[in-house]
Amino acid sequence: MTYCPCYHRGNRIVNRNNMSALSELNQQIGACQKCQVLTKNRTNVVPGEGAEDAEIMFIGEAPGWNEDKQGLPFVGQAGMFLNELLASINLRRNQIYITNIIKCRPQGNRDPLLSEIQNCRPWLDRQIEIISPKMIVTLGRYSMATFFPGKSISKIHGTALKKDNIIYYAMYHPAAALHQRSLRQTIQDDMKRIPSLLASAEAIKPVTPEAQQLTMFEV
């Protein structure tokens, strides 16, 4: 029998050193050197922040300048708008979990490379496994493409997909509203749908494996 250093305390998985599974994972992410260029240029790795037992996980694209400096996600201008959006549905950041598809800042805020997304994917998968959220909200194109491959953000924002008992919900990136004022209201409206979607999540029947891939519903 293999020795597992982890056990459950309440909802949390902790290890024998009394460190939560998520803190342990974040330490590992912090030491990651899989992407040479990102490793060389980063000030801090930005694993994520929030409640280990969060019901909702928000997944953005990549840390920006402020996030790289502070080691925390969404602390710049887009983060301020995200805080406003969360407040509009009575959520505080310590009630949710926020992370990104990639955990290190691409220089000059360029788009993440496919290789970087792939290198970082096991960290994201493990975060999802530990937090075990009821709902994953993707923020922006890159995050959406991870969970809704082949879709277009302009078509599927504000819609959700239920798979493996998790509701995946696609939204525009909050930064999109900073560049394109007209998207602000759309993003606010999409955010306001989250509570009812989450409330109805329990009532949604488990679907067959074939249907799981196809259960896309408007909310």
Ligand code: URA
């Ligand atoms: N944009 C993102 O996608 N993530 C951050 O953490 C900050 C800005």
